[in-house]
Amino acid sequence: MNKILHVxxxxxxxxxxxxxxxxxxxxxxxxxxxxxxxxxFLFDNAKAPADVGRVAIIDRSQMLAPxxxxxLQPEALAAARRGSTQQLTEQMKDAQNAVQNPDQEGEDATxxxxxxxxxxxxxxxxxxxxxxxxxxxxxxxxxxxxxLRQESDDETQRTLVVLEIDNNAVVRNEGELxxxxxxxxxxxxxxxxxxxxxxxxxERAIKDLRYDLAGMDKEELRRITRVERRQVQEVTEKGTRSxxxxxxxxxxxxVLVLLFMGVMTGGQYLLTTTVEEKSSRxxxxxxxxxxxxxxxxxxxVGQMIVGLSLTLIYTSLGLVALFAFxxxxxxxxxxxxxxVIFFLIAYVMIASFMAAIGSAVNEMREAQSLMAPVMMxxxxxxxxxxxxxxxxxxxxxxxxxxxxxxxxxxxLVRIASTEPPPTWQIWLSILIGIIAAYAxxxxxxxxxxxxxLMYGKPPNFRTLIKWIRMA
Amino acid sequence: xxxxxxxxxxxxxxxxxxxxQGIDLAIPQGSMYGFIGPNGxxxxxxxRMIMSILFPDAGELSVLGKKSAVESxxxxxxxxxxxxxxxxxxxxxxxxxxxxLKGMSSESQLKKSVNEWLExxxxxxxxxxxxxxxxxxxxxxxxxxxxVLHKPDLxxxxxxxxxxxxxxxxxxxxxxxxxxxxxxxxxxxxxxxxQAESICDHIVMIHQxxxxxxxxxxxxxxxxxxxxxxxxxxxxxxxxxxLTSIAGVRSITSSERGHEALLDDDADQMGVLRSIVAGYxxxxxxxxxxxxxxxxxxxxxxDSEQDAETIRRSLTEEVAS
Numbered sequence: 001m002n003k004i005l006h007v008x009x010x011x012x013x014x015x016x017x018x019x020x021x022x023x024x025x026x027x028x029x030x031x032x033x034x035x036x037x038x039x040x041f042l043f044d045n046a047k048a049p050a051d052v053g054r055v056a057i058i059d060r061s062q063m064l065a066p067x068x069x070x071x072l073q074p075e076a077l078a079a080a081r082r083g084s085t086q087q088l089t090e091q092m093k094d095a096q097n098a099v100q101n102p103d104q105e106g107e108d109a110t111x112x113x114x115x116x117x118x119x120x121x122x123x124x125x126x127x128x129x130x131x132x133x134x135x136x137x138x139x140x141x142x143x144x145x146x147x148l149r150q151e152s153d154d155e156t157q158r159t160l161v162v163l164e165i166d167n168n169a170v171v172r173n174e175g176e177l178x179x180x181x182x183x184x185x186x187x188x189x190x191x192x193x194x195x196x197x198x199x200x201x202x203e204r205a206i207k208d209l210r211y212d213l214a215g216m217d218k219e220e221l222r223r224i225t226r227v228e229r230r231q232v233q234e235v236t237e238k239g240t241r242s243x244x245x246x247x248x249x250x251x252x253x254x255v256l257v258l259l260f261m262g263v264m265t266g267g268q269y270l271l272t273t274t275v276e277e278k279s280s281r282x283x284x285x286x287x288x289x290x291x292x293x294x295x296x297x298x299x300x301v302g303q304m305i306v307g308l309s310l311t312l313i314y315t316s317l318g319l320v321a322l323f324a325f326x327x328x329x330x331x332x333x334x335x336x337x338x339x340v341i342f343f344l345i346a347y348v349m350i351a352s353f354m355a356a357i358g359s360a361v362n363e364m365r366e367a368q369s370l371m372a373p374v375m376m377x378x379x380x381x382x383x384x385x386x387x388x389x390x391x392x393x394x395x396x397x398x399x400x401x402x403x404x405x406x407x408x409x410x411x412l413v414r415i416a417s418t419e420p421p422p423t424w425q426i427w428l429s430i431l432i433g434i435i436a437a438y439a440x441x442x443x444x445x446x447x448x449x450x451x452x453l454m455y456g457k458p459p460n461f462r463t464l465i466k467w468i469r470m471a
Numbered sequence: 472x473x474x475x476x477x478x479x480x481x482x483x484x485x486x487x488x489x490x491x492q493g494i495d496l497a498i499p500q501g502s503m504y505g506f507i508g509p510n511g512x513x514x515x516x517x518x519r520m521i522m523s524i525l526f527p528d529a530g531e532l533s534v535l536g537k538k539s540a541v542e543s544x545x546x547x548x549x550x551x552x553x554x555x556x557x558x559x560x561x562x563x564x565x566x567x568x569x570x571x572l573k574g575m576s577s578e579s580q581l582k583k584s585v586n587e588w589l590e591x592x593x594x595x596x597x598x599x600x601x602x603x604x605x606x607x608x609x610x611x612x613x614x615x616x617x618x619v620l621h622k623p624d625l626x627x628x629x630x631x632x633x634x635x636x637x638x639x640x641x642x643x644x645x646x647x648x649x650x651x652x653x654x655x656x657x658x659x660x661x662x663x664x665x666q667a668e669s670i671c672d673h674i675v676m677i678h679q680x681x682x683x684x685x686x687x688x689x690x691x692x693x694x695x696x697x698x699x700x701x702x703x704x705x706x707x708x709x710x711x712x713x714l715t716s717i718a719g720v721r722s723i724t725s726s727e728r729g730h731e732a733l734l735d736d737d738a739d740q741m742g743v744l745r746s747i748v749a750g751y752x753x754x755x756x757x758x759x760x761x762x763x764x765x766x767x768x769x770x771x772x773x774d775s776e777q778d779a780e781t782i783r784r785s786l787t788e789e790v791a792s
Contacts, residue, residue, distance in 0.1 A: 002574075003572055007572070010568055014560075127787055259602055276558075277557075278556055280555040281555030282554075282555035284524065284554065284555075285549075285551060285553075285617065287551075287575050288548075288549030288618075289544060289545075289572035290572055292524075423647075453519070453553075466486070
């Protein structure tokens with residue numbers, strides 16, 4: 001036992017206590033953690049210089065030009081922006097609920113998201129300084145577009161945008177049900193925030209005019225069409241709480257990714273160190289001190305601690321985030337326990353195969369063909385678990401959560417879902433997983449013992465089976 | 472005194488290939504045994520079975536009184552033929568790691584022992600270097616230290632001299648002798664017979680998986696006495712055939728060893744030697760002592776002529792390399 005721990009410690013130390021690993025596992029996420037707010041801050045403060053230039057309007061409807069001339073003036077734009085800011089908070093709240101229930105009122109949600117996007121655009125950048133050129137209603141579009149190709153040293157003389165409004169944008173043509181619209185022609189690489197500002201202004205002006213002509217009170221209309229959307233309230237034994245339905249997808253998804261990452265990391269390192277030990281011929285020196293089984297178990301345990309550490313580091317970061325946002329209500333501590341159990345099952349299964357492959361080949365290049373089926377199994381298990389996020393109790397999900405190597409992934413998703421499986425299913429899955437892990441270790445031990453001292457032609461699966469019989 | 476190693480009818484196969492067939496062997500404690508034989512003879516497989524790295528298909532095996540080396544690994548030092556080090560690991564860390572794996576629990580004792588051994592092999596300055604920075608010979612010395620650091624009762628060295636220059640070869644030979652003098656049972660394998668001859672007091676010869684010889688050096692020499700006199704004529708016009716007139720001289724032969732007078736089985740060797748020295752124009756003469764190579768070739772020649780040639784070539788190539 002002592003020797004297994006020595007091997008495990010060396011395995012852990014040589015992998016995790018290296019600059020490369022510490023940088024990759026800790027420093028890099030830490031840098032990201034620092035950079036994210038910084039990027040956010042820079043975004044908030046990266047106000048683009050005000051767009052200065054001329055907006056040419058061809059108003060074929062003959063009704064909008066004066067209104068647009070007024071509303072596209074810098075002062076008017078600034079006033080509109082203040083109004084948008086006030087609406088933003090409420091809209092965000094509504095849109096969040098809409099996103100969480102995409103099936104219910106999808107169109108409405110998309111519209112509101114557009115509004116938010118528009119508002120955010122409005123918030124960014126200085127107020128554009130437009131000068132308006134109202135062209136003849138029958139002006140030639142080609143000639144107008146020519147303005148966009150002309151350069152000028154004086155920015156105020158440069159035409160940024162040509163706006164062509166359809167003749168039926170405000171009043172429908174006789175016999176037609178639909179209104180016309182407008183087209184915006186811009187210089188290449190015009191700031192999208194500038195065109196966005198113009199678009200919103202034009203759309204609002206068109207709507208306002210349409211309301212007026214229809215004899216409707218536009219403010220009243222807005223009040224009528226707006227329904228405040230409140231968050232779904234979950235009724236628990238302790239009382240009611242706001243439902244964060246998105247969390248019900250994010251948590252299992254995060255758990256799945258963490259599990260995959262931990263298993264992959266540990267398994268990959270195990271393969272690499274085993275191949276290294278074999279190719280550097282140090283393995284027989286080790287076998288003079290420890291038995292092949294002690295060596296294999298030591299290595300599996302060592303890399304398990306590496307994978308588990310990595311998973312726990314990221315889980316802790318996730319927990320800190322949950323605490324920070326007061327979302328711990330959604331955390332079932334028992335789930336964390338299950339997460340560790342299923343990590344161990346998944347890891348031991350994959351690591352056993354990695355150890356067997358590592359012992360069988362002479363160098364990493366040779367490991368690729370043997371690794372392919374193992375990696376495929378792991379990737380299938382990972383991706384096939386995602387549909388279980390939406391249908392955790394579907395018969396196929398229940399079946400997958402019992403069949404290794406899918407079971408650790410699918411079962412964890414089901415546990416963290418809105419419809420957790422009955423406890424007996426969880427423990428049955430654990431039992432089956434333990435049996436599968438034991439079988440994997442048995443297989444690996446046989447191959448490991450023979451493979452470690454075999455050099456020369458890399459084996460195929462048939463050879464591995466022969467070794468198992470031989471051992 | 473009980474045997475350090477006891478083998479009875481030990482057999483090992485790899486698929487259709489029989490690597491070791493029915494070896495019986497008893498190695499007393501404190502002895503120095505040499506396993507000799509050409510490459511592929513089964514020496515390493517035998518040693519790996521002794522070390523419980525491989526397990527026999529049939530037969531009995533005990534090591535230091537235990538049924539398997541697994542139970543007494545901490546009392547054994549093993550330098551395998553396929554040896555290596557952790558390339559990126561520092562020399563001191565490697566030795567300490569191996570010491571711990573060999574059951575050395577006292578940290579201070581381990582450090583002290585590592586320092587002493589590094590000093591002995593004049594590698595104290597390499598302690599904090601990475602193993603990959605050392606030459607092959609230096610690495611081999613480090614590997615030897617890892618075998619003896621924990622003061623084993625049994626030392627098994629598989630081809631310990633391969634890749635060493637003459638100076639380091641002598642140093643290693645002295646260290647091995649020193650271990651044996653202090654009571655450690657030493658087994659080492661080699662395909663270079665001269666090395667075995669110069670260091671061992673007992674030889675086990677393995678050929679095609681079978682033990683073909685198991686005796687002391689002295690007994691081997693006596694039982695395989697070639698009964699011939701090597702001589703060096705004073706000039707090129709020497710009449711070799713004249714020697715056949717001496718009583719007891721059967722024939723004269725010339726080979727890469729030189730000129731040789733082959734004697735009858737009942738001839739008086741010393742009498743013939745004296746007659747050659749006294750009556751002929753020669754600058755030197757001696758009774759030929761059998762080398763292990765001669766013995767080995769003589770034994771395999773019994774199997775088939777082709778085998779003997781193959782072995783001779785293999786041995787010559789290995790010695791040259």
